[in-house]
Amino acid sequence: METTIDRIRALAAAWDDANGDEAFPADRLAQLADAGALTDFTTLADDDAVARLVQALRLIGGADLSLGRVFEGHVNAAQLVHAYGNAQQRATLADDLAAGRSFGVWNTEPAPGMTLTAADGGYRLSGAKCFATGAGHIDRALITARWPDGGKQLVLADIANVTDRADNAAWQVRGMKGTASGTFDFDGLVVGDAALIGAPGDYEREPRFSAGAWRFTAVQLGAVEALIRHWRDHLVATGKGADPIQRARFATAVAATRSAGLWVVRAARLAEAARPEAIAQVLMTRGVVEDAALLVMEGAARAIGTAAFFFGSRVDRITRDLGLYLRQPVPDQARDRAAAAWLEADCWGDDPWW
Structure with a gap:
């Protein structure tokens, strides 16, 4: 029976043979979704599961490093939501992954940083994220924002088809162009309770x-x-x-x-x-x-x-x-x-x- 790793290996072999145009690898990401790669690594039950994720990351990175960076961020985001989210948030995550939606984690931000304050019907975000892998391309961004008391909160923002807030013009680099790691402006965006993942400080919880x-x-x-x-x-x-x-x-x-x-x-x-x-x-x-x-x-x-x-x-x-x-x-x-x-x-x- 063909496994997800088998499908990734076949895709990676084809990608490594073709150089690509260095744009955001949307088609390749969609192929990974069809192969089951976006859903299979949210939880890792044992060493065998860990080994499969290691293999997936190596195969994808060997074929397309930009795609590898996007995929690694997707896995990170899915694991964080599953680890710190409540039952309803985990159920929504499962539905999103089954539908092939892509995730990313964005923490880096230009001064003065991102904040989160109470607003009518939810919470208002202020600020932006930079070096945001997949800006304007991914569907969900797991970001950090500070409450007025300084606590750092994980927020899962639905940014599917929101392209007018993304700016990739400054991402002029010799390598990793395909990550589209630009800036995304969250200023004024209002989110609800369902977007708040875990408690303040969870993102930086060790190890x-x-x-x-x-x-x-x-x-x-x-x-x-x-x-x-x-x-x-x-x-x-x-x-x-x-x-x-x-x-x-x-x-x-x-x-x-x-x-x-x-x-x-x-x-x-x-x-x-x-x-x-x-x-x-x-x-x-x-x-x-x-x-x-x-x-x-x-x-x-x-x-x-x-x-x-x-x-x-x-x-x-x-x-x-x-x-x-x-x-x-x-x-x-x-x-x-x-x-x-x-x-x-x-x-x-x-x-x-x-």
Whole structure:
């Protein structure tokens, strides 16, 4: 029987063969919905379910990093609504997902930030979100806004077909163009009680808040693995694989990529089990994947040469997208926090890798 992962694998193989136009991947997102990918990962009951999500993120990231970013945000939003929403909100979520509606999580905002105040018939939002993945394209945005007392509230806004509030003009980047990560103006929008998800402070509740970063490392890893495949294909097709220098460089890159994969899987399992030590594992995994990615990007460029930089080349597209996607917030601080946690904890006993 064909599974969701089987369908994603088939789609990813076709997408990786075609470079795409770098616009928002609406058609590909719809294909993921048809494959069941938008509904299958809201809850992860066991390690097998976690492994399936890891695989889905890697496959999608290897084929289209912009789509991978959109999909990872969708999974994050669905899981947050399911975790902190009430029974009716979870039922509405299930209906929306079954209908193929897409979700995202938007937290970053320009000064002075977003606020939420009581208004006639509901609550009035003031402010905007920036770096909002899928602005003007996704159906539901799970955002944060502060109450007058400073508490940060999750709000699920229905923005389907609301395009006049989205502004993607400033999203002029070399990579990840397809994420359409522009600005969305919520000023004056009124929402009801059903839009308020959980209690103030739930969004930043640990370990979910920090450890959830494992998902984007899996997407990034998929792109690194795709780059390795294209590098390998070039060596075989050109006969350069007979050169021991090329083989040595390729072997180093393969080892780094496989090692990063082990870190991602371990981080995912700890994070989804809500283990407190997951935070340090995930923070260090960010750095491990980044190191592997930088090594593979440089190695592929050296092996393939000028052809790796032509528009239309899959290597060029992956490298540009990955170069930007790796610039997640405070990478040096993430590694430092992980090291500090391991120094402070007695973690070198029976299971030194946690």
